[in-house]
Amino acid sequence: MGAYLARRLLLMIPTLLGVTLVTFVVIHLAPGDPVSAAMGGDLRADALSSQAIEHFRKEMHLDDPLIVQYGRWIGRLATLDLGSSWSSGRSVSEQLGERLPVTMALGGASLFFVYLIGLPLGIASAVKRGSLGDRFTTLVLFILYSLPSFWIGTLAILFLGGGRYWDLIPVQGLRSPDHATLSSMGKIADLMWHGITPVVLLGYASLASVSRYMRTGMLDVVRQDYVRTARAKGLGERAVIYKHALRNSLIPILSHLGMMVPFLLGGTVIVERLFGIPGMGQLMFQAILARDYSLIMGITTVTALLTMLAILITDLLYAVVDPRISYGKK
Amino acid sequence: MPVAEQPSAPRASRSHASAIWDRYARSTMNRIALAVVVGLVAVAVFADFIAADLPILLRLDGQTYLLPNLASPGARPPELRRLDPEGLWEAMGPDDWAIFPPIRRGPTDIDLLARLQPPSSEHWLGTDSIGRDVLARIVHGTRISLSVGLVAVGIYVLLGVLLGALAGFYGAWVDLVVSRLIEVMMVFPTFFLILTIMGIVERPSIWHVMLVIGLTGWPGVARLIRGEILRVRELDYVVAVRALGGSDRRIILRHVIPNSIGPVFVAATFGLAGAILVESALSFLGFGTPPPTASWGELLTQAYEHAITSGAWWLTVFPGLAIFLTVTSYNLMGEGLRDAMDPRLRS
Numbered sequence: 193m194g195a196y197l198a199r200r201l202l203l204m205i206p207t208l209l210g211v212t213l214v215t216f217v218v219i220h221l222a223p224g225d226p227v228s229a230a231m232g233g234d235l236r237a238d239a240l241s242s243q244a245i246e247h248f249r250k251e252m253h254l255d256d257p258l259i260v261q262y263g264r265w266i267g268r269l270a271t272l273d274l275g276s277s278w279s280s281g282r283s284v285s286e287q288l289g290e291r292l293p294v295t296m297a298l299g300g301a302s303l304f305f306v307y308l309i310g311l312p313l314g315i316a317s318a319v320k321r322g323s324l325g326d327r328f329t330t331l332v333l334f335i336l337y338s339l340p341s342f343w344i345g346t347l348a349i350l351f352l353g354g355g356r357y358w359d360l361i362p363v364q365g366l367r368s369p370d371h372a373t374l375s376s377m378g379k380i381a382d383l384m385w386h387g388i389t390p391v392v393l394l395g396y397a398s399l400a401s402v403s404r405y406m407r408t409g410m411l412d413v414v415r416q417d418y419v420r421t422a423r424a425k426g427l428g429e430r431a432v433i434y435k436h437a438l439r440n441s442l443i444p445i446l447s448h449l450g451m452m453v454p455f456l457l458g459g460t461v462i463v464e465r466l467f468g469i470p471g472m473g474q475l476m477f478q479a480i481l482a483r484d485y486s487l488i489m490g491i492t493t494v495t496a497l498l499t500m501l502a503i504l505i506t507d508l509l510y511a512v513v514d515p516r517i518s519y520g521k522k
Numbered sequence: 523m524p525v526a527e528q529p530s531a532p533r534a535s536r537s538h539a540s541a542i543w544d545r546y547a548r549s550t551m552n553r554i555a556l557a558v559v560v561g562l563v564a565v566a567v568f569a570d571f572i573a574a575d576l577p578i579l580l581r582l583d584g585q586t587y588l589l590p591n592l593a594s595p596g597a598r599p600p601e602l603r604r605l606d607p608e609g610l611w612e613a614m615g616p617d618d619w620a621i622f623p624p625i626r627r628g629p630t631d632i633d634l635l636a637r638l639q640p641p642s643s644e645h646w647l648g649t650d651s652i653g654r655d656v657l658a659r660i661v662h663g664t665r666i667s668l669s670v671g672l673v674a675v676g677i678y679v680l681l682g683v684l685l686g687a688l689a690g691f692y693g694a695w696v697d698l699v700v701s702r703l704i705e706v707m708m709v710f711p712t713f714f715l716i717l718t719i720m721g722i723v724e725r726p727s728i729w730h731v732m733l734v735i736g737l738t739g740w741p742g743v744a745r746l747i748r749g750e751i752l753r754v755r756e757l758d759y760v761v762a763v764r765a766l767g768g769s770d771r772r773i774i775l776r777h778v779i780p781n782s783i784g785p786v787f788v789a790a791t792f793g794l795a796g797a798i799l800v801e802s803a804l805s806f807l808g809f810g811t812p813p814p815t816a817s818w819g820e821l822l823t824q825a826y827e828h829a830i831t832s833g834a835w836w837l838t839v840f841p842g843l844a845i846f847l848t849v850t851s852y853n854l855m856g857e858g859l860r861d862a863m864d865p866r867l868r869s
Binding site for chain 1: 795802832841842853
């Protein structure tokens with residue numbers, strides 16, 4: 193197990209290098225001058241003395257060959273230093289430290305929501321295969337899958353967010369104006385109340401794929417001999433499905449978990465912007481607007497790392513749900 | 523397929539394609555989805571005949587002009603050069619006439635006196651924040667959405683098939699390189715990458731959107747083709763072609779790819795839906811098709827900005843419905859195609 197883990201962690205390094213290299217090349221080869229953006233939009237040489245531009249370029253080493261710049265960036269990464277942001281002057285890791293927990297909580301809650309609803313629906317669809325309920329669920333989830341979250345989000349803000357129509361949900365940020373005065377329980381409740389809509393918005397599109405994976409996995413398993421044996425020895429349907437079939441049918445779901453992470457993280461850009469949530473997605477949005485190279489690099493690196501960790505964890509979980517898979521001896 | 527084309531052979535088996543079509547058309551849902559897509563394509567192609575401020579057919583001073591609305595002012599006949607909607611009425615005499623498109627507004631015609639108007643007989647779906655007709659913008663936005671989908675998916679299917687085929691067929695170091703690349707791209711939060719590129723390009727255009735989605739979408743297709751080719755590569759008929767002296771190129775292009783392309787078609791249909799979603803999401807965030815070009819996502823941005831203050835529901839509901847209708851139809855077509863191509867997959 194330890195050896196397997198070490199090997200997998202080592203294999204992450206070339207992939208991570210690939211990701212950072214692609215990002216680096218993309219942002220440095222694309223036409224567009226970072227200096228004018230960093231100095232505040234459309235300021236050109238007449239407004240800004242060319243001397244200052246010169247100074248800025250020198251300070252940021254923008255005139256060095258790309259390979260040298262990349263090498264310097266990697267060198268700093270090796271010491272876990274992601275550099276500092278041009279637009280705010282603060283260190284990238286510090287900003288990520290503030291924003292990452294927000295996004296992780298949002299994404300984590302969404303994952304929880306998706307599995308909480310999607311797995312039982314998938315199981316029910318498989319058990320009652322071909323029934324009216326099965327077909328209805330499939331149709332509804334299919335429609336949800338085709339609804340763009342920025343549309344549903346805008347609709348929610350328009351109709352439920354306290355404009356001309358109903359005033360049912362909070363639409364800005366994660367805290368009420370009187371957040372500071374609330375008791376600690378009240379603070380948690382306030383956060384959750386603000387979080388519900390973003391969490392659902394981020395997650396609902398994935399319900400279809402989760403329940404479909406679950407349904408397929410379950411259908412594969414209930415056809416197997418050991419399930420027939422369980423039924424033959426007189427076990428109730430509940431015990432057959434939940435005790436015997438479920439464990440094996442979870443295996444396809446696991447491979448899906450790894451793919452969910454980049455999808456959810458990409459979705460946070462939209463949801464966090466819609467609801468003004470100060471998370472990493474919004475940071476990325478601002479970083480791109482400001483052409484903040486080190487911030488973009490930092491966020492991409494961290495997201496890629498998170499995705500790889502999620503894939504690693506699912507691979508390890510395989511061994512937990514399926515005793516036939518073992519990473520120890522080989 | 524020389525065997526099947528022998529004149530003496532009984533035509534017992536229909537072609538593969540018509541068998542797929544028969545299975546596809548069996549479901550009403552599938553037929554509706556196809557009809558909607560065909561309709562959308564028609565709207566996209568004929569957008570200029572559906573929504574424009576100038577006539578389709580114009581009789582002026584004894585002369586007939588066909589489609590002056592398609593030509594830019596510089597390309598029009600000299601006497602029509604300064605033609606604009608108001609000037610047209612003044613120029614027209616008693617014997618002149620004109621046939622207008624059903625929606626008599628162009629997608630970029632600004633009317634500052636009619637800002638954020640709700641739907642009316644004048645503006646069927648209302649107006650946006652600078653008084654442009656929402657329906658005209660949705661009609662012309664169809665063109666953007668469908669063409670982005672088509673070109674972007676075209677690019678990544680080509681790239682994916684090429685890379686996947688090379689990796690699957692040659693194995694060894696080619697496979698190693700391609701598989702590593704696929705892995706890197708899979709780990710990428712693709713939407714971040716697309717946003718980054720669109721944000722950094724100096725003057726973004728619709729071509730950039732197509733190219734960027736195309737260049738980031740290929741790994742899925744490549745993985746699919748690679749797997750299919752690994753499966754097909756050792757089959758008897760490939761060995762037979764090789765024994766007959768067929769070159770690698772011939773084996774790949776004429777035999778292996780045609781036999782593994784089915785799943786790619788399905789993936790491409792779903793891909794169209796995905797690309798349209800990405801384009802509208804980009805436009806929504808302000809990184810997509812640049813203004814003043816009409817795009818569904820851009821209308822939703824305005825809707826978001828005015829949601830609380832003006833309650834302009836028509837800006838939210840209609841463009842969103844257009845996106846939803848398109849995406850659902852493509853997705854339904856993908857589902858239908860998948861079931862029709864391989865009935866065994868049906869569960």
